[in-house]
Amino acid sequence: MTKSTSNLLRVLLLEDNPDDVDLAKLELRKLDREFTVKDVETRSEFEQQLVEFAPDIILADHSLPGYSGQAALEHVRATAPHIPFVFVSGTMGEEVAIESLKQGAVDYVLKTRLRRLGPAVEGALREAEALAETRQTRTELRRAQRLLQAVIDHSPVLISVRSAEGRLLLANHPFHDRFGASAAATESVAQDPVLPPAVLTEVREHDAAVRAQGLPVVREHTWSFAEGRRTYLSVGFPLDGIVDDADAVCSIDMDISDRKHSDERLSAQAAVLDQASDAIYVTAVDQRLVYCNRAAEVISGRKSTEILGKTIPEVFPEISSSQLAEVQEQTQQQGKWRGEVRVRNRQQELLWIEMSATLVRDAKGALNGHILICTDVTEKQALAEQFLRVQRLENLGMLAAGIAHDLNNVLSPIGMVATLLESRLTAERDRHFLKILEQSTNRGAGLVRQILSFAQGVS
Secondary structure (H helix, E strand, O other), X not given: OOOOXXXXXXEEEEOOOHHHHHHHHHXXXXXXXXXXXXXXXXXXXXXXXXXXXXXXXXXXXXXXXXXXXXXXXXXXXXXXXXXXXXEEEOOOOHHHHHHHHHOOOOEEEEHHHHHHHHHHHHXXXXXXXXXXXXXXXXXXXXXXXXXXXXXXHOXXXXXXXXXXXXXXXXXXXXXXXXXXXXXXXXXXXXXXXOOOHHHHHHHHHHHHHHHHHOOOEEEEEEEEEOOEEEEEEEEEEEOEOOEOOOOOEEEEEEEOHXXXXXXXXXXXHHHHHHOOOOEXXXXXXXXXXXXXXXXXXXXXXXXXXXXXXXXXXXHOOOOOHHHHHHHHHHHHHHOEEEEEEEEEOOOOOEEEEXXXXXXXXXXXXXXXXEEEEEEEOHHHHHHHHXXXXXXXXXXXXXXXXXXXXXXXXXXXXXXXXXXXXXXXXXXXXXXXXXXXHHHHHHHHHHHHHHHHHHHHHHO
């Protein structure tokens, strides 16, 4: 059969007897598949067709003039080991057959029992397919292992897998670089690193905790190295069912020394800011508060958890969005803003706040947000108002004293004239009017004395 199809079975037959070739083809017709046979007799033909014909299976006589099936098997194992090889011979003894199987033949069929050829071919093909799948699986596994190793080797964190006995099963390059060991091989660790005693003790305790709990365990370790102490955040988790060692533990160690030092510096700075009497608020670019000190909590009457994430108008509704927009516009143009605003705290107490706003920019000059420094000037404002009231009263006292003085200047001559007229007027009616004049003058003088008494009390 010569039908060309992707499912066409290509059979390379090494046989020098034409009758045996025909018998083999007759048996192959019993297969439930289409096939084509290329029969050869010599070594040169066999090696040529092995390349050009690209057979799916090879059938070979064990003994041929000038060439042998054994030599053909050795050549196939060396150049095309994936092609199944079946001996078809009439002179092959049992010991030779067993030896050929050991050397790589899939099966052998005696010519006296040629009816086994079809099942032998099917079996050989199935075995070849299984081997091909195994090879493919191994290839993909090796590729996955190389990919995994490449990924973890380029990770900045330390990654390691240890057995229950502490043997290193897998580690990435940063792990080996950190602990001064030779680099890991692609598929296995070349050399277990020698961990410092203090590190080894903590690692074993961490692994034991992971195995005991059967869950991921997160711990922080501080280890000493030649360049100084470094702090690592270690996450250990069990690998039960993932690797052959049921008690294996994977550990991922991240160097957080720099971040920890930064956090400590920020904590120290925050502690200093918490001692400030002025309230300090920091907003992000989206105007939401990202920091406030303790004084800010006191002024607003709210805890930081109730402040952070909100906007200024949400904390102080008395500051409208339009007012805040004006502040932001002036800050954007001039780099700062300063003014006074009236707000109410959570207890609805009215406060006067002196507020200054400045821009916060990163190292590249991009806007990061704003810093608002708020001073409670409510008491100062009250003292100022009290001072103004006192000043107004002093001014009023001075005015009253002036008026009293002027009135006294007016009333004094009138009283003096009334006294002089009293001895000269004899008519009863005139003396009555004079008495009225004296009484009015005395009342005016009394009013003057009261005004002077008020003025003196104010002063």
